[in-house]
Amino acid sequence: MSRHAAILAADASAGRRHMAMVAAVLAVAVAALAATGFFDAERFADAWPAVRQISSEMFPPDFSRWQSWLKPLADTLAMSIAGTALAVVFSLPLALLAAVNTAPNVAVQQLARLLLSFLRSVPEIIMGILFVAAVGFGALPGVLALGLHSVGMVGKFYAEAIEHTDPRPAEAARAAGAGPLQIIVSAILPQVLPQLADITLYRWEYHFRASAVLGIVGAGGIGFELIAALRLMSYDQVSGILLAILACVVAVDATGAALRRRLR
Amino acid sequence: MAVAGLGVRFGSGVVALGRVDLEFAPGAFTVLLGPSGAGKSTLLRCLNGLATPTAGHVLGPDGTPIARRLRAHRRETGMVFQQHQLIGRLSAMENVLIGLLGQRGGWRALMPASRAERERALDALDRVGLLDRALTRADALSGGQQQRVGIARALVQRPRLMLADEPVASLDPVTAAKVLDLLARICREDGITAIVSLHQVDFARRYADRIVALAAGAVVFDGPPERLAQDDIARIYGSSPTAAVSEEEYA
Known part of the structure; x- marks a missing residue:
């Protein structure tokens, strides 16, 4: 029985260390909330009238201009698809260079990681401003901003998926005399294709939402209409456009889910 | 513990078990023998409700259908899996x-x-x-x-019934024998009714009080291990007796 007691004591002390870690994380989270004024009850109390005012102006949503939204919505759809295509084309090779198990050497791998981090750390709205300055207003700067920023994110997720593949099939291919590229194409990618597709389709949906924001800096699509309505403070049109975007996001998501089922 | 007219047909139309009747005596160590796909796993999974029969009943030790008191039945039924199923x-x-x-x-x-x-x-x-x-x-x-x-x-x-689905299939022969020794000894000491599926004839002979052999979803042999003859084995594992021999050598 004393052996039992010793084991249970060791287990309990491990449990206490675990709890101490959880408590530390909680403390940091609470401190961050406090530092950003989350516990300032007065500000929340003052916010109520404004929130009530805006929500009452948002209701009922105004769909009277729906015909003039169709073209921008179609533009946004095109932007989201084009941005996703751009992201995939650059993400896949970069991910293969950035994943430990497919990179040619450590230097290249670290460099690819660095490039991905850099692309990720430039917010797409900043890229949008830069590309609007470079190629002018419209959908094109939006596509470039979405695509390039997403390479950083998608490439990282792709690389992680590739790193989590089972090394055994790759070993079997190597044992059969396959070269590095053959191993990647025939033993690694078949394992992760459904995951890569998941990441891509999620990103497509994200691009649809993100391109609405890019309208702020003049990058075309439904975001342009949204900003115009916001500037005019016609909140009933704002809520109408937001609902139209929601409907499109749901449609994009359903399409993605249908594609995903076929790719299993 | 008993099954009466037990049948399982999968959605695809495949018949995993066709009208099986079996009774399990308390405290006995029963080995289910048969090639993969014979229905051993399906039978075991029916015995604690992890698979749902499409025909017939599974009766608990007290004679009532287990479906009526499933959680209680599972509480007193231990299950050991081929792939361990640990976190x-x-x-x-x-x-x-x-x-x-x-x-x-x-x-x-x-x-x-x-x-x-x-x-x-x-x-x-x-x-x-x-x-x-x-x-x-x-x-x-x-x-x-x-x-x-x-x-x-x-x-x-502290189960009354122990189910084990190919508990040693992913272990090497020496380790497999040790694990089966342990399982059989504990069940004997505690008077636990055990139903264990195996595919090695050798192990079945060594540990079983009773062998039930399945092939293509039907019982093809049911009796004490000493009655299991070479031609029974051939019948269980298909027509080729060499397949059965190599199976024994493997074990």
Whole structure:
């Protein structure tokens, strides 16, 4: 029985260390909330009238201009698809260079990681401003901003998926005399294709939402209409456009889910 | 424990079990023998409701259908799986404690295990000779040790019935014999009714009080191991007797 007691004591002390870690994380989270004024009850109390005012102006949503939204919505759809295509084309090779198990050497791998981090750390709205300055207003700067920023994110997720593949099939291919590229194409990618597709389709949906924001800096699509309505403070049109975007996001998501089922 | 007219047909139309009638005497060690796809797993899974029969009944030790008191039946039925089915990043003890989940109801269901439950888990690990590895992560244990944790998880339930689905199929022959020795000894000592599926004829002969052989979803042999003759084996494993011989050599 004393052996039992010793084991249970060791287990309990491990449990206490675990709890101490959880408590530390909680403390940091609470401190961050406090530092950003989350516990300032007065500000929340003052916010109520404004929130009530805006929500009452948002209701009922105004769909009277729906015909003039169709073209921008179609533009946004095109932007989201084009941005996703751009992201995939650059993400896949970069991910293969950035994943430990497919990179040619450590230097290249670290460099690819660095490039991905850099692309990720430039917010797409900043890229949008830069590309609007470079190629002018419209959908094109939006596509470039979405695509390039997403390479950083998608490439990282792709690389992680590739790193989590089972090394055994790759070993079997190597044992059969396959070269590095053959191993990647025939033993690694078949394992992760459904995951890569998941990441891509999620990103497509994200691009649809993100391109609405890019309208702020003049990058075309439904975001342009949204900003115009916001500037005019016609909140009933704002809520109408937001609902139209929601409907499109749901449609994009359903399409993605249908594609995903076929790719299993 | 009994099954009456038990049939299982999958959605695809495949018949896994066709009208099987069997009774299991209390305390006996029964080995289900047969090639893969014969219906052994399906039968075992029906015995604690993990698979749902499309025909017939599974009757518990008290003679009532298990479907009527499923949670209670599962509480007193231990199950050992071929792939161990442990959580790799939890300790052996934490894995064993999963065997006690069924005994906790109501508000206690989501609380951490009590001191008494932990003691019980350690007792179970002691029975399988793994007390000194109680706090080791399950994925750091060898295959044989992992399966012993699987047995401890079933044992901690203090079951009346022990089901084991190919418990040694993913172990090497020497480890397999050790694990089966342990399982058979514990069931005998505690008077637990055991139903264990195996595909090695050799092991079946050594441990069984009774052998039930299945082929293509039907019982093709039912009797004590000493009655199992060479031509029975040929019948169980298809027409080719060499297949049965190599099966024995493998074991």
